[in-house]
Amino acid sequence: MSTSDKPREIGKDIGYFIRDLRRNAGVSLRQLAEKAGVSNPYLSQVERGLRKPSAEVLQQIASALRVSTPVMYLRAGLLDDRDGPGVLAAIAADPDLTVAQKQTLSQIYETFRREITRDTDTIEEET
Template identity: 50%
Template sequence: MSSRLPVPELPDLGAYLREQRQSAQLSLRQLADRTGISNPYLSQIERGLKKPSAEILQSLAKGLQISAEQLYVHAGFLDADTQPVTPDVRVAINADSRLTPKQRKVLLDVYASLVGDND
């Protein structure tokens, strides 16, 4: 019998996605509509039953208006050390509980217009 030490767990992608979705005040269905990813599959990702591909993570990042790199780190595709040092403004806006959904949208739209990201 081989006694191996447990491998340290990667950050919980499902919990992180759920937190980001809730911060953006989106239901699973709304996120599914934004991303083209099925509601059941999104639910399985959030519950840790499925590990999404990089392409799925890219779609989720776009739908949540967050950094794809952050999702790659949480999924174990990138090391946290390879993260860019610059903060993700979209994440900060979505995470600020003092803002209303309308205020978040306005700020995200203004930011997108300033950085030339009109997706």
């Protein structure tokens, strides 16, 4: 494994992300560690960027914080932006959603994308 990758840089990012999520959820380090099934000294090291957690641990933390595992993986660099099929196709194919829910979710998604596109266009135009 390449030592020039500087995993501690990524580790700091995912660590701060986890700490922010935990604090926003209003739970202590020990409480989250217990829910996630990891030791509290280890969670402290992860949050401070001193240890790089495995995907299994990230999965457990995501579950304990009620955050989707793919979002956690994305932040940890374990998933690319390019992975997975398109959101709209996935929404349409989901068997657990009603038609009304699919429509609502798709509309919210496209609103978000239009927000980003508008911001990007504005910035580019001004530049």
